[in-house]
Amino acid sequence: MTTRSLLRLAGAAAFAAGAVLLRALYAWLRPAPLALTTAPPPAPSDAILAAGARVVALGDCMVCHTAGKGPAYAGGFPLRTPFGTIYSTNITPDPDTGIGRWSAQAFRRAMREGVSRDAHLLYPTFPYIHYTRMSDRDIDLAWQYLMSRTPVKARPPENELMFPLNFRPLLAFWNMLYLEPGTSAIPASQPTPLARGRYLVDTLGHCASCHSGLNPIGGERRPPFKGGSIDGWDAPDLTALAANAWRHADLVDYLRGGLSPAHGAAKGPMRPVTERLAEVPRADVEAIATYLMSIQDAPAVEPVAARQAPAVLPGQALFAAACAACHAEPAPMMRLGGRPSLARSSAVQGASPMKFVQTVLRGIPWKHGSPFTCRPSRTR
Incomplete structure (x- = not known):
């Protein structure tokens, strides 16, 4: 028997012994x-x-x-x-x-x-x-x-x-x-909006599960909220919202109705989350937004208007032909139909094009009218 074969046999035996020991330890601790x-x-x-x-x-x-x-x-x-x-x-x-x-x-x-x-x-x-x-x-x-x-x-x-x-x-x-x-993380009986928001984000909302990414053994990366990926969609960095011109009101609109006129619509795995948040009192969503806006890093990116590198200019013709009728500033569909601007959309401004590509390929199946007129607050 060769040395390599002996090593493989020894390794297999060690693995089997380890599995037996692990099972015995688990049975004791279970x-x-x-x-x-x-x-x-x-x-x-x-x-x-x-x-x-x-x-x-x-x-x-x-x-x-x-x-x-x-x-x-x-x-x-x-x-x-x-x-x-x-x-x-x-x-x-x-x-x-x-x-x-x-x-x-x-x-x-x-x-x-x-x-x-x-x-x-x-x-x-x-x-x-x-x-x-x-x-x-x-x-x-x-x-x-x-x-x-x-x-x-x-x-x-x-x-x-x-x-x-x-x-x-x-x-x-x-x-x-x-x-x-x-x-x-449990707040007092009369928590402030910030304390209530922290509780909801950290526990029930488990936002870090998607927005932190995973390490090689499936643990959430630290520090939390720095962005991740789920089902082929980017989960953006929640500490960089202010750097991308998100405001508290924008975030409330997005979380409650799935649409922010300034930043676009919820897509992929985030869309059903916004549908559930439309069912809870507005105060809960405002508390979530209050906490998320409190964890922002100092703006570290140049303004959106300055990020116009020549490398993206060839896409202007495609945008004009396929997108501008609804999403350009002068478009009647933007003013009358409530179509959002893409200037600050996370799908466009993200570090990776993955979210934008997924949106174009899959679309956003929208089952509701404007969230601002068709989703009144419902207290449960």
Whole structure:
């Protein structure tokens, strides 16, 4: 047997021994399963349901737990990561395929620790590293709202992850690195808009999940909010909004209605997020915008008007032929039809052309009229 063959054999043996040791350690550390419930929880009041719906909308639960045109919250949505595809779970109260037999304690543990009712570890595409800092009240409101919905019997497809990342015990060590349970972000009972906004961005909104990017083992890059990528779309740097001429009012319009006249429309994965934020009180969105505008770096880029390099000038003919009728300053469709200017659009001004290319190729399926006339504030 050659030296190379011996080394390969030794390596395989070491890996197998390590896997056995890891499994034994995990079995020792693994939390215990929690008992199944046999009776449904009591029906919540209308006030509790409204408050729970608000929490669930702020947490974007429907965005990830609804597959295409499938039933809301029934799971099966493909979450594509650099390590493979993970399918979201059914969080309707179906007793067999959903969370219908989960207790409030089991739901709270999943949110705080990333541990399912039967004690298997959840993949961090479910942002429990952010939800862990939610208040007990918000977690319980979300549980009561979800348990009040119509049960849907649906099982998601099997996850498609590369080896060894499909070996869930490895998540115990990932959690040691990135899960920091606590309640430090919970504001006081009467928080200021800034404190409320920080809480929503850090916990329910989990904005850093998309806007921070991932390191080689799937942890969020630090410092947070410096931009990332999801499903082929750029998630822009949230600390550079002021540098790109975003104002508080622009951000509120964009987050609540999916459209800012000065910066364009929400695209890709961000569009359904804005649809959910249109369902919550305006004060919540204003608080989010207040916090995001408070974390801005000093403007470090030249004004938009100065960034006209000769290399982009050949595109003027294409813009004039295909875009100017709606998006040029003198265009009647801009003044009368509410079409946004592209001068400060993040898709145009981003460091990468990815977002602009995705927008041109996929378009923006717009189901609503102007967000400023057709989406009145609704308090839930």
